[in-house]
Amino acid sequence: MLIKLTGGIVYDPASGIDGQQQDIYIRDGRIIAKPADAVVDKEYDLKGKVVMSGAIDMHTHIGGGKGNIARTLLPEDHRQDPVHRSDITRSGCGHAMPSTFVTGYRYAEMGYTAGFEPAVLPNNARQAHMEMGDIPILDKGGYVMLGSDDYLLRMLTAKKDQKAINDYVAWTMTSAKAIGVKVVNPGGINAFKFNQRKLDLDEQNSHYGVTPREILRVLATAVKEIGVAHPLHVHGCNLGVPGNVQTTLDTIQGIGGLPMHLTHIQFHSYGTEGDFKFSSGAAQIAEAINRNKNITIDVGQILFGQTVTASGDNMRQHANHKHASPNKWVTMDIECDAGCGVVPFKYKDQNFVNALQWAIGLETFLLVDDPWRIFLTTDHPNGAPFTSYPHLIRLLMDRSFRNDVLATIHPEAQKMTTLASIEREYTLQEIAIMTRAGAARLIGLKDRGGLSAGNWADITVYTDNADRQKMFEKPDYVFKDGQLVVVDGKVVSTKWGTTHVVKPQFDASVEKGLKDYFDRYLTMKLGNFRISDDEITEDGRGSISVHPLQGDVA
């Protein structure tokens, strides 16, 4: 079957193509060069349409226990957004934390074809993969969480060398079927179990004597030395704490030039100026990002309305529980491995802090120069549900719209932001970088996020519209692996995406120490902990795509 997409205006930053008219050919799920004399089986006339590759959400909480706790916690939220079944789609629920099937449909209906769960606890990795296994259409993958696990902290206390840590990190990634490594409140989740209620960058864990700065250094080094494309994915210390802009700047400085991704940086960009002792640190953060080329960020934009925050950071979530709306919340300590905290939030435009958070996120987007190093996220569902992305894109691309909204938020917050004076409007190419080419490059996906021959045919077609929200919320067509899955913003067919992983090598002797540790202290045998490939593929719909490591011979 040969498909031809004719005459669309193509935005493909991976190939340096910025709004040029081009035809695209698809065969066997992949984009191919123009064939010499083959007969086109199906042609789509895309004259005047905007063509991009399928969007990739590089940080979205779509799989794992905390998300399911969030679902269970909020039946009243689901009841406001029931989703009917159809002949081709399953029923479910939407809004803040949608059901798995609805997650897949709604992402696809916005032109997204991949999503990555950033907080896969090793002990909960099976659940993360099983939930993602029930998300149709999308490709998926996960970043495995380390840094508060007792095994690593014991290694640091015992002064194990970097090689031993690399082996442990590689073993964990392979066992948990991950494509990246994340650290959440480095060592802080662990410290909370010892009743520490805060942990600064240079503050010691009371039991291990290890600091977050040390944890970040060894993990960032491990990720780099193992050759994982995605830099260490960091949810820093002091999330949400006024004054944490300094922590974030110190974190950037402290990593010493190693590649590092700072996630939902909006929540880590707060100063203490002004009458309310809460101010924007976005300008300082953006300046640091612009200067330090080893750093990438995603924003974690908040948008006003009801949502639920689900995080591995039980220390900070416990501290934030007094803001829970509705007033119910969950924290858990988990398996000498990690933790979680689930707190419903209602961000209000007339609340000074929330209004300034909104402005801080937008300032960050607009003040960071390089779209290849900044990514569009709301930290779904923590800042807002992913379904708000088209609205967020309009805020970035349309200054007058942005200023209209700005004029409606809490007046004191308006005085505390420079947003009104920022003239920048994102271009379509910059949006395509942030949500496609840049994300694929950041994660290390070798054949996604681009439209040149050889890429999988994940393609989204939009009708150009000055109202960018309308444009991005209803693509004309979405193709996933060459299959037409969405027409006019509605799912017309479904399929199963693949699970993206890396399989780094490690010294097999690493399992000696781990087996002893599992037998003595954990609740599961080492052999029962490792996730096998067939757990993802045995139901006949999952598949695994292994991506190369840096230094691999292609």
Added chain:
Amino acid sequence: MTEITEVPSPFCGIGTDDLTIKVDGVLLKVIENGCAVNTPAFEQPITDTHARVSGQEVSLEVAVAKAAELLKDTKLPLIGGCATDVNGMRGLLALADKAGAVIDNMNFTGARNNFLALQDSGWMNTTLAEVKNRCDLLLVVGTDVEAFAPRFFERYLWNKESMFLDDTSSREVIYLGRAPSGTASTSPTGKAAQVLPCAIEDLPEVIAVLRALVKKQPIRVTSVAGIAVADLQAIADKLLAATYGVVTWGAGALAFRQAELTVQTLSEMIKDINNQNTRCSGLPLAGKEGDQTANQVCGWTTGYPARTRFSSGYPEYDPFLNETKVLLENGEVDALVWVQAFNVNAVPPETSLPTIVVGRSGMTFTKEPDVFIPVGTPGIDHAGHAYRMDNVVAIRLKKLRDSGLPSTAEVLNAIEHAL
């Protein structure tokens, strides 16, 4: 004959995965690390290998076709039991969605005590490895832990070593409400648990007073439900003095009206303790009859726990109205599908409705169902996944033998496709 080691169990709820099982054809014998719950569940012999329609042996295809025919024109079929593995629940939910059925896990009425508390105010909980390494005080409320899971204490309290306690035998165990049925909670050095019994239905009052004492509220009475307030004060003091206290209860064991309020009082008390500069966590006991598995899979598939109906074309959760007993008594449903892959003794409720049983081989009936399809047991006849009590760890179940029995998922998927 082979021996399989490190076998995980889907039966006990606490994720034991150190069993050694001897496999001789289709006969299993637990030869190491068995217990009163796991050993009989693994050793249950296969009796039925063929499906039956109206008591007559038929092929699987005929039975599936008959099941689909029975479901075809129903207005509201009920899928009860819901006791299977993750893939079985996936198949069950796909069938329910298509058939417009109502589903109800057989343990939900107990679990409801937890869900109502969780959905109203939340909680702070922990998991088994944290208990094993950190817990210095265990308060057991209204529940006989060792009857529930015989190896709980051996595995998670009296473990020889822990990372953060010098001597695990110095841990303290207190029973409130119900006395233990045996001595599993006695420490290896012979220290018996403290037991403060009361009538189970008096627990709401006792727990309310305990929470008040934790919050340092004045209590005027000197005794509550036969327990001296001074003894409750001592428990409150110990909870506040503990480094990592853990409070456990079995939601089903709290068999009195509106026990969700007691779960809520306990959970709020735990939060109160965490606000007084120490740590404390809840640990609800569960994980039987696929309950956590059903609620997890239904949770991610629909947003709601496993007492949910699909008759409107979308999921609707109601922890009271969607109860099997209520639906049958009120005549609201017109067919019953009973899914129970773990326990031959958990038979469907008696009903005159058309009944399809997808059940573990060996199940016997006082009234033969219209269709009976014997299925393999996850973790014995096929691989699979099951959640243990702490709801975080999904254990990877192994296939131990070749019985030829189909999995729940295979049968339910076939019925769905035939619809």
